[in-house]
Amino acid sequence: MLDKIDRALIQATQAGLPLTTQPYHTLAEQLGICAEEVIQRLQTMLDSGIIRRIGVVPNHYALGYQANGMTVWDVESEHVDELGTQIGALDFVSHCYQRPRHLPEWSFNLFAMVHGKSRSEVEHKMEQIAVLLGTHCHQYQILYSSRILKKSGLRLI
Amino acid sequence: MLASSLNTLQQRLLENFQHNLPLSPTPYAAMAEQLGVDEAQVIAALADLRDKKVISRIGPVFKPHRIGTSTLAAMSVAKQDLSATAAFINSLPEVNHNYAREHQYNLWFVLTATDDAHLRAVISMIENKTGISVMSLPMLHEFHIDLGFELNHS
Numbered sequence: 001m002l003d004k005i006d007r008a009l010i011q012a013t014q015a016g017l018p019l020t021t022q023p024y025h026t027l028a029e030q031l032g033i034c035a036e037e038v039i040q041r042l043q044t045m046l047d048s049g050i051i052r053r054i055g056v057v058p059n060h061y062a063l064g065y066q067a068n069g070m071t072v073w074d075v076e077s078e079h080v081d082e083l084g085t086q087i088g089a090l091d092f093v094s095h096c097y098q099r100p101r102h103l104p105e106w107s108f109n110l111f112a113m114v115h116g117k118s119r120s121e122v123e124h125k126m127e128q129i130a131v132l133l134g135t136h137c138h139q140y141q142i143l144y145s146s147r148i149l150k151k152s153g154l155r156l157i
Numbered sequence: 158m159l160a161s162s163l164n165t166l167q168q169r170l171l172e173n174f175q176h177n178l179p180l181s182p183t184p185y186a187a188m189a190e191q192l193g194v195d196e197a198q199v200i201a202a203l204a205d206l207r208d209k210k211v212i213s214r215i216g217p218v219f220k221p222h223r224i225g226t227s228t229l230a231a232m233s234v235a236k237q238d239l240s241a242t243a244a245f246i247n248s249l250p251e252v253n254h255n256y257a258r259e260h261q262y263n264l265w266f267v268l269t270a271t272d273d274a275h276l277r278a279v280i281s282m283i284e285n286k287t288g289i290s291v292m293s294l295p296m297l298h299e300f301h302i303d304l305g306f307e308l309n310h311s
Contacts, residue, residue: 016207016214019200021183039180042217046180051217053176056203059213070258070265081298088300098298099229106262106292111229112301143258143265150247150255150266151213 002050005033009041060094060115068115069122069142071129072108074101079136080110086132087112092125108141119144163211166194166202171212178215226276227269228295231262232287239263242287251279262292 002010008031017023024042028035045051060068075083080098087110088096095113112129116122126142133140163171169192179187185203186196206212234242239257246255246266255266270276280291 010217010219013216014214017178017184017216019185019204019207019215021185021196021200023184024180024182035182039182043180045217049220052220054178054180054217055175056171056178056206056212056215057218058171058175059210084298084300093301096300097296098300099294099296102292102294106231106294141260143260143262145256145265146259147257148255149243149257149264150252 002045005031005037006041006045009038067117067119067122067144068113069119069126069144071112071114071126071140071142073110073112073129073133073140074107074138075110075133076136076138077109083133083136084110087129090125090129092116093129107139114142163206164202166192166198167206167211170199170202170206225269225271226273226295227267228276228280228293230266230268230280230283231292231294232264232283232289233262234264234287234289236263242289245286246283249279249283251276268293 009027012027012030018026020026022035024038025035028038031038042051042054046054084096084098087093090112092114093112094115095111097111098109099111101107101109114122114125114129116125123142126140130137130140170188173191174188178184181187183196185199189196189199192199203212203215207214232242243255243257243264246252246264249268251268251270252266253269255264257263258265268276268279270279280293283291
């Protein structure tokens with residue numbers, strides 16, 4: 001389980017590691033612990049899967065993938081595990097989640113973020129997903145983002 | 158900003174260090190050694206990537222739902238109220254992502270809190286304040302393992 005120092009460490013890394021020769025030392029000073037402990041705690045969270053990876057975090061938009069669409073799919077519940085696994089494995093899907101339906105207004109239970117350099121590219125990829133889902137999907141839509149209103153690192157409230 | 162406009166070192170940093178940033182006391186020096194350049198060049202290249210917003214940051218990426226709890230929330234806001242409602246949503250510390258989307262549900266944001274009670278309280282507060290119901294769609298299952306993003310993705 002995470003303790004108070006882990007949480008403070010997570011918080012301290014959210015703006016990004018400092019670009020100093022010894023960034024873990026800089027974090028350590030902020031937290032009042034030693035750098036070895038910072039490294040050890042990050043390693044432990046990496047080993048336990050709390051941290052997925054440590055590295056440079058690219059901004060898809062800046063790399064030219066500007067036409068990102070949130071595709072949403074109404075997939076038969078008994079097939080969602082099997083089909084979700086297949087969709088999540090596609091190289092153009094960056095996130096794939098099962099979420100609850102919210103009936104009657106929202107019947108979509110599978111979400112897949114599709115990235116492309118143009119809307120037509122994204123829509124072509126969406127068609128590939130539609131073919132893969134076949135008759136187990138009853139309807140689908142794509143929601144383009146028209147504006148990013150806020151994007152910040154994770155905060156723990 | 159296209160990947161092709163980055164210099165070679167910047168492309169190599171993006172290709173090689175989306176994972177496995179060295180957990181060494183001097184990680185940028187360790188990266189420099191792997192790439193056969195100087196530590197100062199690595200730091201300058203990373204600072205430039207950050208300043209140009211090609212990368213959002215350098216650091217750990219956390220697995221969702223392993224620390225605290227979160228949900229994807231959607232609202233259907235009248236067009237003339239969208240800016241004011243979005244500004245209110247952005248002002249909440251529990252919100253880390255907020256997107257306007259082209260749909261009847263035109264405001265989509267991620268709410269994060271340390272526990273479910275806090276999450277429910279924030280949702281009620283938003284509904285009371287705006288008079289608009291919030292559709293909460295928490296993640297039930299994650300199918301994709303985020304292994305980073307390939308530059309040569311075509």
